[in-house]
Amino acid sequence: GDSVTQMEGPVTLSEEAFLTINCTYTATGYPSLFWYVQYPGEGLQLLLKATKADDKGSNKGFEATYRKETTSFHLEKGSVQVSDSAVYFCALRKAAGNKLTFGGGTRVLVKP
Amino acid sequence: KAGVTQTPRYLIKTRGQQVTLSCSPISGHRSVSWYQQTPGQGLQFLFEYFSETQRNKGNFPGRFSGRQFSNSRSEMNVSTLELGDSALYLCASSLESGGNQPQHFGDGTRLSIL
Numbered sequence: 454g455d456s457v458t459q460m461e462g463p464v465t466l467s468e469e470a471f472l473t474i475n476c477t478y479t480a481t482g483y484p485s486l487f488w489y490v491q492y493p494g495e496g497l498q499l500l501l502k503a504t505k506a507d508d509k510g511s512n513k514g515f516e517a518t519y520r521k522e523t524t525s526f527h528l529e530k531g532s533v534q535v536s537d538s539a540v541y542f543c544a545l546r547k548a549a550g551n552k553l554t555f556g557g558g559t560r561v562l563v564k565p
Numbered sequence: 566k567a568g569v570t571q572t573p574r575y576l577i578k579t580r581g582q583q584v585t586l587s588c589s590p591i592s593g594h595r596s597v598s599w600y601q602q603t604p605g606q607g608l609q610f611l612f613e614y615f616s617e618t619q620r621n622k623g624n625f626p627g628r629f630s631g632r633q634f635s636n637s638r639s640e641m642n643v644s645t646l647e648l649g650d651s652a653l654y655l656c657a658s659s660l661e662s663g664g665n666q667p668q669h670f671g672d673g674t675r676l677s678i679l
Contacts, residue, residue, distance in 0.1 A: 485665065496569070496655050496670035505666055542608065549663050550621045551598050555608040 455480040459556035466533055466563050474528040474559045476517075476543035484545040485525040486510075486519050487553070491540045498542070500528075511536045533563045567591065569658050569671035577677045583644040586674045590637050590658030596620075597639040598668065599631060602653040611654075614639055615662040643676075651678045 459476045466472060478486065485504045489497040501510030506521035517528045526543060543556040570589040578584050590597050599611040610623040614633035631641045637658075643650055653675050657668040 489670075494672070496672045497657075498670070499667050502667070503666075544608075550615045551613050551615075551657070551659055551662050551666075551668060552594050552610045552621050552623070553598075553600075553608075553657075553668070554610070 455484070455545060455547070455554045457543050457545055457554055457556035459541075459559055461557065462540075462560035464559060464561045466561065467563050468535055468563055469532045470563075471526070472530045472533045472537070472561065474543075474561070476526045476528065476539055476556060478524050478526065478543075478545050480524075480545055480547070480554075482547060483521075484547050486517070487544045487546065488515070488517055488526070488528050489542045489544060489555075491542065491558075492538075497542065533561075535563050535565050537561060538563045569656055569669050571654075571656050571671035571674050573674060574672065575675050575677075577679060580646055580647050580648060582646050584646060584655055585644075586641045586656075586661075586676070586678060588595075588639045588641070588656035588671060590639070590656075591669055593660035594660055594669075595637050596659045596662045596666075596668075597633055597637065598616065598657045598659075599639070600655045600657065602655055602673070603651070608655075611641065620662055631670065636659050646678050648678050650676065652676060663674050 488500040501512040503510040503519035544553045598613040611618045633639045653673045659666040
């Protein structure tokens with residue numbers, strides 16, 4: 454079946470450091486790919502998405518490129534802030550329906 | 566515009582009881598999906614409802630059921646509660662089912678089983 458694998462955390466960084474969270478997927482067909490972020494006590498917020506190969510999603514300084522050849526969708530941010538501390542989830546969705554398949558989540562802690 | 570509203574936010578039950586969780590989607594959204602989030606299993610898809618019909622179902626036992634009303638509000642029911650049902654239950658809504666419509670999540674209902 455479909456699956457998403459992302460690097461385990463926690464990832465601890467200093468403010469203004471570069472962030473990369475690796476995400477790879479296994480799926481048939483051409484899924485859409487997503488990054489969601491979850492802050493303490495809250496639900497998930499969509500951070501960015503890409504719907505086809507070579508698409509680049511971007512939002513709030515975060516970027517991720519849909520790489521079909523490596524089945525990857527790595528999340529990057531050039532300069533993190535303390536407010537970026539959260540849990541980040543990579544997910545995929547097939548064309549039919551709204552079922553999201555999530556990775557295990559990566560906790561990021563940014564220290565001042 | 567109001568977001569996805571889940572009630573109650575917190576719930577404590579004992580083993581063997583049943584529970585009903587509610588989700589009010591964003592106005593105009595017709596698709597509602599439910600997810601279970603636990604530290605051990607992560608985020609797992611329970612089911613999706615669209616126009617009062619179940620579109621898709623995850624790999625959960627029959628104790629987990631749901632329904633959607635004509636106003637798109639959805640309820641999820643869990644019968645004969647087990648300790649392992651302790652989790653954060655998240656609801657997500659979107660305009661349509663499938664396609665490129667984004668899904669918007671509520672803040673969840675945290676269910677604790679004693």
